[in-house]
Amino acid sequence: MIELEDVKAWYGASQALFGVTFRVKPGELVALVGVNGAGKTTIVRVISGLVRSSGQIRLDGRDITATPAHQRFRQGDIAVVLEGRGMLPELTVIENIVIGLDGRHKDRLDEVLELFPVLRARHSERVSNLSGGEQQMVALARAIVRRPRLLILDEPSLGLAPLVVNEVYATLEKLRAQFDMTILLIEQNIAMSRKVADRLYLVRSGRIARELDATDVNALESLSQSALGIDGNR
Numbered sequence: 001m002i003e004l005e006d007v008k009a010w011y012g013a014s015q016a017l018f019g020v021t022f023r024v025k026p027g028e029l030v031a032l033v034g035v036n037g038a039g040k041t042t043i044v045r046v047i048s049g050l051v052r053s054s055g056q057i058r059l060d061g062r063d064i065t066a067t068p069a070h071q072r073f074r075q076g077d078i079a080v081v082l083e084g085r086g087m088l089p090e091l092t093v094i095e096n097i098v099i100g101l102d103g104r105h106k107d108r109l110d111e112v113l114e115l116f117p118v119l120r121a122r123h124s125e126r127v128s129n130l131s132g133g134e135q136q137m138v139a140l141a142r143a144i145v146r147r148p149r150l151l152i153l154d155e156p157s158l159g160l161a162p163l164v165v166n167e168v169y170a171t172l173e174k175l176r177a178q179f180d181m182t183i184l185l186i187e188q189n190i191a192m193s194r195k196v197a198d199r200l201y202l203v204r205s206g207r208i209a210r211e212l213d214a215t216d217v218n219a220l221e222s223l224s225q226s227a228l229g230i231d232g233n234r
C-alpha cells in the first residue's frame with residue numbers, strides 16, 4: 001500500500017529524518033510510536049509531500065516521491081488527520097465534515113454519522129462549541145467520509161480524556177471492519193496503540209529504530225519504561 005525507502009527529510013538546513021524505511025500492507029493497521037521530536041509528524045508530512053525529502057515513497061507500487069502534495073490527495077487515496085486537527089471552528093459539524101466533498105457522495109454522510117452518534121446529536125452545532133474529543137471525532141469523520149484507502153492519524157489521542165481515547169480507538173476498529181481501510185496510526189500512547197495495531201515501528205531520532213511485534217508485550221513494556229522514555233499508560 002505505502003512504502004518508504006531510505007527517506008531523509010530536512011527543515012531548511014536541519015535534517016529531521018535520516019533514512020526511514022517501512023511499509024504498510026493493504027488492510028493493515030500499523031502504528032509508528034516514539035517520543036516527542038522523534039520524527040513521527042515529519043514522516044506524515046513527507047508522505048503528504050509537505051517537506052523536502054530524498055529517498056522513495058511508493059503508493060501501490062507507484063513512485064509518488066515527486067508528486068506535488070495536492071495531487072497525492074486528489075484521487076482520495078490518502079486522508080490525513082493531523083495533530084491539532086485543523087477544524088474550521090465557526091462552521092458547523094456537518095459543514096466541517098462535507099467541506100470539499102464531491103456532491104455525489106453526500107449520502108456517505110449518514111454512514112459516517114452512524115459511526116459517531118455524538119456527532120449526529122450535535123450536527124448543527126458550531127465546532128468551536130465542541131469538546132476536544134468531539135472535535136477529534138469531527139476530524140476523523142471528515143477524513144472517513146472521503147473513503148480513503150489509506151487513513152493516516154497523527155496522535156489522535158493527544159490531549160483527550162481516557163474515556164474519549166477509548167471511543168476514538170473503538171471507532172478505528174469499526175472502520176477496519178466496515179470499510180476495509182488501511183490505517184497508519186501515529187502515537188505516543190503505546191498502551192493504546194498496541195491493542196489495535198497489527199504491527200508497530202519504533203521511531204527514534206529520525207530513524208525507524210526497530211519493528212515491534214504487537215503481541216510482544218514484554219518488549220513493549222520494557223520499551224515504554226526505558227528506550228521510549230515515556231509512560232506507556234499515559
Ligand SMILES: Nc1ncnc2c1ncn2[C@@H]1O[C@H](COP(=O)(O)OP(=O)(O)O)[C@@H](O)[C@H]1O
Pocket residue numbers: 011014016034035036037038039040041042043
Ligand atoms: N516546522 C519545523 N521546522 C523546523 N524543525 C522542525 C519542524 N517541525 C519539526 N521539526 C524538528 O524535526 C524533528 C522531528 O519533529 P516531529 O516530526 O514533529 O516529531 P514528532 O512528531 O515525533 O514529535 C524535531 O527535532 C523537531 O524539532
Ligand SMILES: [Mg+2]
Pocket residue numbers: 040041042083154155
Ligand atoms: Mg508529532
